[in-house]
Amino acid sequence: MPDRAAILPDLALSRSVLDRRGDLRADPSLLTRLLADGDTRVLRLVGDRAAVIAGGRAADGTDEVTRVVFDAPTPHDLDRLGLYLGDAGGVSYVGVVADDLTASIEGDEAWRTLRQVGATLADLDAHALVTTLALANWHRTHTHCPRCGTPTEPVLAGWIRRCPADSSDHYPRTDMAVIMAVVDADDRLLLARGRGFRGNGMSVLAGFVEPGESLAAAVAREVLEEVGVAVTDVTYLGDQPWPFPSSLMLGFTARALDTDLHLQAEEIEAARWFTRDDLVAALADGSVVISGRLSISRRIIEHWFGGPLDSPELPLR
Template sequence: MGSFAKTLPNLPFAQPGLDRSAELRSDPGLLADLLATPTTRVLELHGDRVEVREEEGLARLSLRAPQAGDIDRLGLFLGVDDHDAAHVAVVLDPPPEDHERPDGSHGVEGGGLRTLRQVGAHLEALDATLFTTSLALANWHRAHPFCPRCGAPTEPAHGGWLRRCTAEGSEHYPRTDVAVIMSVVDQDDRLLLARGAGWGEGRFSVLAGFLEPGESLPVAVAREVREEVGLEVTDVEYLGDQPWPFPTSLMVGFTARALGVDLALQDSEIAEARWFTREELLAAVEDGRLAMSGRLSISRRLLEHWLGHELDRP
């Protein structure tokens, strides 16, 4: 099985990046004060993109000092780094799509506006935290402009960490949708991979699904496997978790052992599924019959945990 740890090592977005300093959020003048302080580091979020520069072969977020006009935008207090510098994201409109390059980048060579999917796997812990937190919060703000209780407009408060109803004052907090994602193996240690309905040919992944109210995480793993492929599982074990701001999820990874091998697919969710030995999977990836998810995702790491090494290494 190789030397991989039992839990998933170096999972993108999973490392602590800065002190969130939540006790500061209740100060109503927090953002105004920070955006008037030259040492504050500001991250511009253009829709779902941020400015990235290349530094010694690595991707780094381009942070700047506060500017006039920042206070008029949606501001998000992200926290304080090891040097006591506060970090704030300001949310801007997305760039015109007709300025996008074929590779999805923008701006100068070696940098420009990039999405989290494009650069997330190459960011250090602090930059990854800044990008994922600001994107998840901005996605939530964008989707909740009105009060779910009375329908009145809401406005941001607490440094961008809640929205308050302008009519009756109720407070509404960011939500995180919890999803379980699992590598299912059989008695012969074969891995189950499935192609989702609507996915392109050859695109396979491990199974996943959202946690339902009243469920524990292992119960959700068992239910999702039963619903999607008709298998009962045992030995459900936690391997790691990953914030996934597309738009506002937390992916919690597990491994589980199937009690059978005969599949009964849920037609509305699963187009096809099959068992793979390690040799079969490597051969299918090498000849292009099988397309794996990118290194950014926990699904790739779950597969590599079973495989015993990274896909691009022996």
């Protein structure tokens, strides 16, 4: 039986490599200076895609490392939304939202989404792309002051937006979500299919943390609401940034106090308890498909299982 107290190691997207150097962001000339320096490395984001160099397959059948294409700055980058990402090895990195390039990348196989390549990205590349995507998603949807409606302006090297009318500052949001392996007294795992899942996809339960709520309380509430099961012994497993558009996934295990399922009809389409043999058989016959290796949900399931699972991957939404 796997160690329930173990922290999940090496979660995709979770390894911080860049030194974010928050102390430099207040310099109003930082981005202008960096984007005029040919040594600066620029990650250009077009919609939700970045240019990458795929690693292909290694001789042992595993995926090789994928690298993001970091270019030198161009004069056009000064007219785009710039995001100071930080430094690594004496090199400065800047994310640039280059949505004006959309037409020129259509059909180009070198441009990929984070969902497509995140599981095989090198650590620095993943950190840069996750940060750029999360900030870009926030900037695209928070263009006006929530107090007075005035269009806001990016400041602090892209890390906040400021209202020119009332001088209020507005910070990027991160929505915390709990995701949990619920296990019963017989060490069976609870998997469910949400209303929005594709095909035969099933996963562990998850939900957003509400205002004024602790993480353990959120786990217990979400499980009780979605499947009618009370839980105890909520234990932290690990966390993963999930910029789709702006979440932080916080992984846990929890022990079920009962096993009768009462599904929340508007949220959950199906749910059932699995032994390890049950899950292996369901994956083999295709009656169940689980999330891809990018997602913490897959790692939580494999943590309970005790090792990697051989399964086609549910497309990440």
